[in-house]
Amino acid sequence: ARQLLRDRLFIGNLHPTVDEYTLLQIFTKFGKVTKLDFLFHKSGVLKGKPRGYAFLEYGSHNEAHKALNSANGKLLRGRKLAVTYANQAPSDADGGVSRQRKTMMETGRPTTLSMLKSNTGGKHKDGTTNKIAMMEAKLRELE
Numbered sequence: 001a002r003q004l005l006r007d008r009l010f011i012g013n014l015h016p017t018v019d020e021y022t023l024l025q026i027f028t029k030f031g032k033v034t035k036l037d038f039l040f041h042k043s044g045v046l047k048g049k050p051r052g053y054a055f056l057e058y059g060s061h062n063e064a065h066k067a068l069n070s071a072n073g074k075l076l077r078g079r080k081l082a083v084t085y086a087n088q089a090p091s092d093a094d095g096g097v098s099r100q101r102k103t104m105m106e107t108g109r110p111t112t113l114s115m116l117k118s119n120t121g122g123k124h125k126d127g128t129t130n131k132i133a134m135m136e137a138k139l140r141e142l143e
Contacts, residue, residue, distance in 0.1 A: 006061040007034075009068060010089035012053040012082035019050070022076075027056055030070060031063025055086050 011023065020038045027033055035057035041047050058064040064085070072083035 007064045008057045008086040009064055010055055010084050010086045013079050014052045015077035015079050016050055027067055030067035032059040034059050
C-alpha cells in the first residue's frame with residue numbers, strides 16, 4: 001500500500017468552463033506538476049462534460065503544501081476552489097457537493113434503473129426476459 005500521498009491534491013468545486021489547461025496555468029505557479037487527473041462524466045446526459053474536480057500531483061510535498069495553502073478558497077470563475085490533500089477528498093468526490101442517488105421518481109414510482117437493479121435473477125435467462133419486459137413497458141409509458 002502507498003503511504004499517504006502528501007504530493008497529491010484534490011481540487012474541487014470547479015466551474016464547468018475550467019479545463020486542464022486552466023488548472024495547469026494556475027497550479028504550475030506553485031511547482032512542477034507531475035500528474036493531472038481531470039475527471040469527466042462517463043455516461044448519462046453529462047457524458048464528456050467535466051465532473052467539477054481533479055487530482056493533481058507535484059514533484060514534492062513542499063510544492064503541494066504551497067499550492068494547498070495558496071489556492072484553497074481562492075475564486076476561480078466565480079467559485080471558491082476546494083483544495084485538500086487527495087486522501088482527504090470528499091468520498092463522493094463531487095466537488096464537495098453531495099447528491100442523493102434517486103431510486104424513486106418524483107412521482108413516487110421506482111425508476112427503471114432501480115427496478116432493474118432490485119430485480120433478482122442474476123444472470124438467469126428469465127431474469128433478462130423480465131428486465132426487457134419492464135424496459136419495454138417503461139418505453140410504452142413514455143410514448
